[in-house]
Amino acid sequence: MAADPDTAAADSSPSLLSGWGRTAPTAAQVVRPRTREQAAEAVATAGPRGVIARGLGRSYGDPAQNAGGRVLDLTGLNRILAVDLGTGLVTAEGGVSLHALMRALIPLGYFVPVTPGTRYVTVGGAIGSDIHGKNHHADGSFAQHVASLDLLLADGSVRTVTPESDPELFWATAGGMGLTGVVLAATLRMVPIETSRLAVDTFKLPDLDALMEKLAGTDADYRYTVAWMDCLAKGSRLGRALLDCGNFATLDQLPAKHRADPLAFAAKPLAEVPDLFPSGLLNRRTIALANEVWYRKTPAARSHLATVAGFFHPLDGLRDWNRVYGRAGFVQYQFVVPFGADAALRRMVERISRAQAPSFVTVLKRFGAGSPGYLSFPTEGWTLALDFPTGTPGLDRLLPWLDEQVLAEGGRVYLAKDARLAAADLPAMYPRLEEFRKVRAAVDPHGVFVSDQSRRLGI
Amino acid sequence: MKDALGSVQSLLILGGTSDIALATARRLAADGRTRRIVLAARPSERLEAAAQDLRALGGGAKIEVETVAFDAGEVEEHEKVLGAVFAAGDVDAVLLAFGVLGDQSADEQDPVAAAKVAQTNYVGAVSSGLVCANALKKQGHGSLVVLSSVAGERARRANFIYGSTKAGLDAFAQGLGDSLHGSGVHVMVVRPGFVETKMTAGLPKAPLSTTPDAVADAIVAGLRRGAEIVWVPAALRYVLSGLRHLPRPVFRKVAQR
Numbered sequence: 001m002a003a004d005p006d007t008a009a010a011d012s013s014p015s016l017l018s019g020w021g022r023t024a025p026t027a028a029q030v031v032r033p034r035t036r037e038q039a040a041e042a043v044a045t046a047g048p049r050g051v052i053a054r055g056l057g058r059s060y061g062d063p064a065q066n067a068g069g070r071v072l073d074l075t076g077l078n079r080i081l082a083v084d085l086g087t088g089l090v091t092a093e094g095g096v097s098l099h100a101l102m103r104a105l106i107p108l109g110y111f112v113p114v115t116p117g118t119r120y121v122t123v124g125g126a127i128g129s130d131i132h133g134k135n136h137h138a139d140g141s142f143a144q145h146v147a148s149l150d151l152l153l154a155d156g157s158v159r160t161v162t163p164e165s166d167p168e169l170f171w172a173t174a175g176g177m178g179l180t181g182v183v184l185a186a187t188l189r190m191v192p193i194e195t196s197r198l199a200v201d202t203f204k205l206p207d208l209d210a211l212m213e214k215l216a217g218t219d220a221d222y223r224y225t226v227a228w229m230d231c232l233a234k235g236s237r238l239g240r241a242l243l244d245c246g247n248f249a250t251l252d253q254l255p256a257k258h259r260a261d262p263l264a265f266a267a268k269p270l271a272e273v274p275d276l277f278p279s280g281l282l283n284r285r286t287i288a289l290a291n292e293v294w295y296r297k298t299p300a301a302r303s304h305l306a307t308v309a310g311f312f313h314p315l316d317g318l319r320d321w322n323r324v325y326g327r328a329g330f331v332q333y334q335f336v337v338p339f340g341a342d343a344a345l346r347r348m349v350e351r352i353s354r355a356q357a358p359s360f361v362t363v364l365k366r367f368g369a370g371s372p373g374y375l376s377f378p379t380e381g382w383t384l385a386l387d388f389p390t391g392t393p394g395l396d397r398l399l400p401w402l403d404e405q406v407l408a409e410g411g412r413v414y415l416a417k418d419a420r421l422a423a424a425d426l427p428a429m430y431p432r433l434e435e436f437r438k439v440r441a442a443v444d445p446h447g448v449f450v451s452d453q454s455r456r457l458g459i
Numbered sequence: 460m461k462d463a464l465g466s467v468q469s470l471l472i473l474g475g476t477s478d479i480a481l482a483t484a485r486r487l488a489a490d491g492r493t494r495r496i497v498l499a500a501r502p503s504e505r506l507e508a509a510a511q512d513l514r515a516l517g518g519g520a521k522i523e524v525e526t527v528a529f530d531a532g533e534v535e536e537h538e539k540v541l542g543a544v545f546a547a548g549d550v551d552a553v554l555l556a557f558g559v560l561g562d563q564s565a566d567e568q569d570p571v572a573a574a575k576v577a578q579t580n581y582v583g584a585v586s587s588g589l590v591c592a593n594a595l596k597k598q599g600h601g602s603l604v605v606l607s608s609v610a611g612e613r614a615r616r617a618n619f620i621y622g623s624t625k626a627g628l629d630a631f632a633q634g635l636g637d638s639l640h641g642s643g644v645h646v647m648v649v650r651p652g653f654v655e656t657k658m659t660a661g662l663p664k665a666p667l668s669t670t671p672d673a674v675a676d677a678i679v680a681g682l683r684r685g686a687e688i689v690w691v692p693a694a695l696r697y698v699l700s701g702l703r704h705l706p707r708p709v710f711r712k713v714a715q716r
Contacts, residue, residue: 068597
């Protein structure tokens with residue numbers, strides 16, 4: 001019989017895996033189950049170096065790789081199992097992407113409760129990282145919209161977990177980086193929408209103070225807000241940014257030509273990026289130029305209607321956009337500090353600007369109240385996301401310095417983006433780590449679920 | 460685990476009293492991420508003192524430093540001795556740093572002594588290098604850093620016994636690196652020029668000579684970018700590329716100096 005690549009073959013040779021940042025690749029045996037039974041079998045036969053689930057590989061660092069062990073590629077569990085158009089409850093397997101959910105449900109008048117900057121993440125990954133989006137200040141994080149999940153545990157059993165039935169296991173799994181089990185399926189509360197367009201107001205802010213003030217002032221009026229900052233701007237332009245604020249458009253906000261099909265959704269990747277870029281292409285000069293052009297071409301304020309893809313996922317237009325950083329890859333850094341820490345935030349933006357550390361996508365946002373997840377990232381405050389080419393001079397000094405500032409303010413960095421945090425800094429950033437460990441020890445006493453990140457950080 | 464910027468949490472040094480290896484260990488431990496260092500070498504006071512020095516590093520974070528009795532010449536023991544190090548926990552980077560210089564003019568008259576140089580530098584490295592490579596492959600990640608030498612690039616009258624062992628080691632390490640491509644294991648060959656260490660004490664300095672700290676910096680930078688061959692100083696790459704192609708009569712004259 002011919003080998004079927006989709007069966008849970010246990011004797012396949014190891015593959016090299018890395019995160020979206022393409023740093024620190026390691027080898028693991030990849031198994032792609034198509035059924036719950038195959039997934040359970042793959043966990044039961046995992047071997048001494050354990051197993052971790054992987055979705056579409058959009059985490060930037062090493063949480064979805066497991067050197068010398070097994071990696072469960074969940075993208076084979078990609079069925080939408082149930083849709084209730086009355087309540088907006090949708091049950092999907094763990095490997096279903098948010099893209100697939102949008103394609104299926106936007107035409108039916110429902111949007112995902114939370115989307116990150118890419119649609120190409122899975123439901124399981126969204127829960128494991130307890131992802132957030134431009135609506136965090138209004139709606140919280142992803143797991144807060146999960147009514148129930150089916151979790152494959154280390155012993156091969158499957159448990160249905162809800163925030164009511166087993167709050168400890170539920171909130172350990174939300175943001176738990178896959179270390180409590182494998183999310184085989186989840187039921188989400190979707191958000192009703194009248195149209196698939198967003199009414200967007202864009203504001204051009206000349207400096208950091210203006211930006212922070214405007215962000216604070218717009219949160220109440222818009223469900224979705226995010227600021228794109230020019231991290232290389234200096235002096236009086238420090239922190240200049242474009243602030244995008246949007247709400248889903250109502251039917252009467254659509255121009256006549258779109259009213260016939262108000263829920264159209266036709267997003268697809270425009271072009272594949274070839275893997276030919278030299279590692280130094282994105283540097284302080286090219287990024288400064290791009291920032292300048294993009295800032296200047298935007299008028300001081302404008303209002304327009306945007307598509308879901310154009311507003312939420314501008315980078316998804318290019319498949320494999322991470323390749324533009326070259327083979328050396330890049331490091332993402334996202335932190336949150338409380339609202340009182342405005343001075344520290346300013347100090348960090350100043351230092352990044354002074355170091356001329358070129359971050360291509362720099363995003364500032366305000367988080368609302370934190371998530372109950374033990375290892376969930378969002379807490380109330382300012383969050384800044386940056387990405388730096390790995391070869392950036394001085395990066396090995398800049399990032400630890402940023403860690404120090406974040407720690408001093410009682411903030412934290414985002415594990416879904418982390419690829420280099422020191423293990424010693426984890427407990428202070430995630431004060432509920434011990435509670436997490438207790439739950440994990442109870443459901444996985446032998447440490448079957450393990451990742452490069454959990455080894456590195458000693459989670 | 461090695462992180463995105465090449466920091467390592469656990470380090471195994473074969474040749475635990477090597478000046479270059481200890482300088483590298485100090486340099487790596489400086490970022491506070493190193494938690495375990497294993498010094499494998501023949502037991503000596505010097506080894507214990509080196510371990511004690513490393514324990515004091517780490518900037519507050521505790522570093523576990525162990526010493527392991529390891530003799531490059533006793534190849535039958537390598538699997539057992541080094542296997543135990545890997546069994547106790549993942550190793551992110553192995554530094555294969557042992558080697559002896561020998562005494563060229565004396566060894567030319569004492570073939571057994573000459574063979575011992577080869578036994579240590581080449582045979583011992585083949586055996587321990589393979590033991591480590593296989594263990595790294597099994598854990599699916601890690602770097603094997605092999606200290607070669609420019610002396611192996613073109614044999615010189617003055618040190619061809621040592622040079623030939625490094626030539627063999629260099630070729631072995633390159634082939635090993637290719638065999639491990641795609642396995643998650645990275646092999647880096649380091650080719651320093653004349654390094655001012657206890658090994659070379661008393662010898663006349665060569666042009667473009669370097670220090671253990673400079674070699675350590677180059678190793679750390681190489682780990683960060685996943686380099687396969689590192690020259691120290693970097694300019695030697697071009698010098699040796701020229702020397703390699705000199706006709707024999709010319710090279711004899713140049714090398715005599």
